[in-house]
Amino acid sequence: MEAAFQRELRVQTLHEGQALCSGSDEADCLWIVDEGLLQVMAGSTIARRGPGEIIGEMAFLRGAPGSSPVRGNDVVAASRSKVWRIDRSTIDGLAGETRALWYETVARALVAKLDEASLQRANQARDLHRGDRAIARLVCPEGVQATSAILLNGAEAIPPVRRMAVIWFSDLSGFSAHSEGRDAVEVGATLRRLTDPQVEEIQRSNGQVDKHMGDAVMAFWLCPDAPR
Structure with a gap:
């Protein structure tokens, strides 16, 4: 599979803070991180990808065949980084067995990321529960609900009610x-x-x-x- 990509791989070098893609871009390629660290953003950093990891495959596989899916998140270099770009046309041109092996590799990467996301979600739920318990010692139940709403929604203040x-x-x-x-x-x-x-x-x-x-x-x- 590596030999099949050798002729088509294109290297991109990014400086710290430089965007690799934005959430509105067409998902016409994916990347493999060679050096550095990249951040997947949704307002704030939701994941980091380092050497050997794939970026952009979720959006790349989104949508029906023949459609033009778009990215779901921004990706920004956290440090000076180098990535290898793989275009959709390159993958579409692979022979059957090589293409199947590639998609199996992508599927394994997706499973690893889903496991990571599930662990993050469980940790966040545990932290929220601990926070609610701590707040409940200091304020009434409505106060717990209002405080939790602020933490989840990012509001700056609880509106007063008479x-x-x-x-x-x-x-x-x-x-x-x-x-x-x-x-x-x-x-x-x-x-x-x-x-x-x-x-x-x-x-x-x-x-x-x-x-x-x-x-x-x-x-x-x-x-x-x-x-x-």
Whole structure:
């Protein structure tokens, strides 16, 4: 297969920051990275390709036979790089067995990239879940949803909403005096024993804890039927 490409391969040298292709280009070729590092972009970097890796084969294979598919992403050199270009006409001109071997090679490269993408997606889902759990310790469920929406959609701020609510404040009488001179771990355990039942009852009645303030708890209940 290598001998079949020798006459047709064309080398391209790219400087750092130079685009190899854009997302709107016709997918009439693909490339093999010889030197350097290239970034596949979709606003930000979604993948990096180094020596020996294929670039552009997904778009190259997209669409029905005879159609002219376009690229889905920009590809930019992350450093001075060299790639070998393989035109569609070169692949179309391969003999049957050689062409089948080439497409098998491309298929293996695609499977490796799909495995990489699946792993990235699993890691991102795990990170989002951890982030939601951390945020849930500090804000109400609506706050978790709004914060997650900002992280996912890239919004700069949460738009304010005017709502009627019932506000709850509670305080443990005499707790400050009780805590003086006691071990911090013991004080913390006692505080949790006394405030956790409050939090459970608030949440059970569809209230939301806004914050803990020392031995005090602030909570609220939204009034969905009240005029805004």
